[in-house]
Amino acid sequence: MGVVKCVGILTSGGDAPGMNAAIRAVTRSAIYNGLAVKGIYRGYKGLIDNEIVEFKTQNVSNIIQQGGTILKTARSQEFMTPEGRQLAYDNMCNAGIDALVVIGGDGSLTGARIFAEEFDVPIIGLPGTIDNDLYGTDRTIGYDTALNTIMEAVDKIRDTATSHERLFFIEVMGRDAGFLALNGAIAVGAEAAIIPEIATEVDQLAELIQNGFRKSKNSSIVLVAESELTGGAMGLAERVKNEYPQYDVRVTILGHIQRGGSPTANDRILASRLGNAAIDALLEGQRNIMVGVQNDEIVNVPFVKAIKKDKPINRDLLNTLRILSI
Ligand code: F6P
Numbered sequence: 001m002g003v004v005k006c007v008g009i010l011t012s013g014g015d016a017p018g019m020n021a022a023i024r025a026v027t028r029s030a031i032y033n034g035l036a037v038k039g040i041y042r043g044y045k046g047l048i049d050n051e052i053v054e055f056k057t058q059n060v061s062n063i064i065q066q067g068g069t070i071l072k073t074a075r076s077q078e079f080m081t082p083e084g085r086q087l088a089y090d091n092m093c094n095a096g097i098d099a100l101v102v103i104g105g106d107g108s109l110t111g112a113r114i115f116a117e118e119f120d121v122p123i124i125g126l127p128g129t130i131d132n133d134l135y136g137t138d139r140t141i142g143y144d145t146a147l148n149t150i151m152e153a154v155d156k157i158r159d160t161a162t163s164h165e166r167l168f169f170i171e172v173m174g175r176d177a178g179f180l181a182l183n184g185a186i187a188v189g190a191e192a193a194i195i196p197e198i199a200t201e202v203d204q205l206a207e208l209i210q211n212g213f214r215k216s217k218n219s220s221i222v223l224v225a226e227s228e229l230t231g232g233a234m235g236l237a238e239r240v241k242n243e244y245p246q247y248d249v250r251v252t253i254l255g256h257i258q259r260g261g262s263p264t265a266n267d268r269i270l271a272s273r274l275g276n277a278a279i280d281a282l283l284e285g286q287r288n289i290m291v292g293v294q295n296d297e298i299v300n301v302p303f304v305k306a307i308k309k310d311k312p313i314n315r316d317l318l319n320t321l322r323i324l325s326i
Contacts, residue, residue, distance in 0.1 A: 002049070004122065004282050006036040008052065008097035012043035012076075012108035015259055016128045018144025018267035019069040019103055019244040024060035025275020026101050028127075031057055033279055038097050042072045043104070044079035044111055047088040052095045064268055067145075067261045072178065073104075079111055082118075089119045094273065098122070099287075101278045103141070105129030106307045109290055113303035122287035124278040125303060126271075130259055133177035135311040136301030137292025144178065144266040146258045150184040150223075153254055158188065158221055165218040171195075171233035171253040174225045179260070181225035182317050190221040191325045194236065198311045199229035205236055209244055226253075272300065 007030045011019050022068075023039070028036045039059065041051035063070055064300065078084035099122040102112045109125045116123040127134040128206045130146035131315070150172055161168045174180045178195025185193035193203045224233045231239070233251045240249045263271070270293065277291040290306040292299050 002098070004035065004099040006038060006079070006096050007099050007101055007246055007279070007282065008040050008047075008056070008092060008095070009071065009072045009101045010043050010046065010103070011071045011128065012102060012111065013073060013103035014105060015067075015069050016140070017067045017259070017261055017263035018141040018271040019072055019128050020060075020063040020066045021263060021268045021271035022103050022126050022275045023071060024143050025199065025272045025273070026064070026190060026278055027055050028057055029276045030192050033092040033283060035279070036096070039071055039096055041128060042074045043076060043108070044088060045076040046072075046086075047076040047091055048076065048078050048084050050091045052091065052097070064257045064272075065210065067263065074104040075107065081258050085115055088115070089121070096118055099124070101126065101282075102127040105131060105140070106134060106309065109134070109303055109307050113288065113307070116288045116303070124281050124286065125290035125306065126274050127290055127292055127306070129262060130180065131174050131177050132179040133175065133309070133311055134290065134292070134306050136290065136294070136299065136306050137310050138294055139266075139270055141271045142154035142259075142263070142269050144270075145261055145264045146173070146180060147184055147187060148264055149261055150180060150254060151187045153257065154184065154188040154221060154223070157252055158219075161219040161221055161250075163247050166222045167222070167235035167247045167249045169222050169251050171224045171226050171237050171251070173254070173258050174227070176225075176227045176229070177311070178225040178313055181223045182313055182321070185223040186317060186321055186324070188221060188223070189324070190223050190321070192222045193318075193321060194222060194224045194230045195313065196225055196227040196229035199227070204230070205239055206234055220304050267280060275286045
């Protein structure tokens with residue numbers, strides 16, 4: 001592998017607030033270091049369809065505050081096939097791109113790992129997902145904004161929950177990870193969080209009811225992580241109707257509102273630091289790693305580690321929530 005002269009950037013998978021700040025940082029940092037930059041539209045799909053555009057510093061002006069991704073995003077089935085990846089590689093070479101920065105979640109970084117191994121391409125990943133489920137980084141880009149969106153929405157739901165003295169199950173995103181549900185629950189002062197990480201250890205609903213969660217209150221807010229393991233908010237409400245009919249239960253599924261909006265300062269700063277670090281890593285000859293942050297320091301995490309799907313929740317937080325919800 002020779003010296004990197006031209007970097008391609010793409011965003012892939014579910015969008016996350018702060019992806020634009022990351023695109024801006026990668027582009028500007030690359031140009032600052034004398035590299036050419038090409039924006040690849042619609043993720044890996046765009047690499048296969050040859051949607052590649054030269055990026056200058058102006059292409060990323062005035063985007064740091066915007067949610068979504070100016071590069072658009074997609075989940076590409078074709079990239080999962082060897083033929084699709086071959087096409088992607090050919091287009092990349094024809095465009096003169098000799099390294100990639102991929103901004104996305106675990107599916108996107110899994111794709112990056114396979115592609116990098118197959119074609120010997122240097123790739124740096126940035127953790128871009130609201131789910132916060134990538135191992136080796138304390139935070140992912142978009143997580144803080146999504147948490148704040150959850151907090152604002154649930155504060156409003158609490159008003160009506162209190163007025164009607166109801167039990168609300170509020171389902172939040174996370175794709176089998178409970179970070180949004182657990183930290184969201186602490187941020188809104190919820191009575192409980194029902195999360196997949198402990199779903200096989202305890203019957204969280206039964207525990208909640210047995211602990212007398214309405215002892216001192218007439219309304220309750222419970223955040224539920226979307227997952228088959230939790231049963232989701234609908235599944236839990238169904239159980240309450242059958243097993244504990246004395247409760248007046250309602251469900252809200254927050255859905256894609258959690259993925260939109262202007263990124264928080266924390267997400268903009270994280271994305272800016274990581275974007276810059278991605279170019280530093282490429283220039284140092286690093287490849288096939290995700291750049292992340294641990295204890296406020298930039299770290300390089302091999303793809304295989306980042307995507308290993310067992311990023312642990314902090315169990316102290318469960319205790320904090322339990323104590324504060326009396
Ligand atoms: O990975 C991000 C995420 O928002 C998950 O939390 C959620 O399960 C999923 O994407 C939803 O994906 P889609 O927008 O494709 O329905």
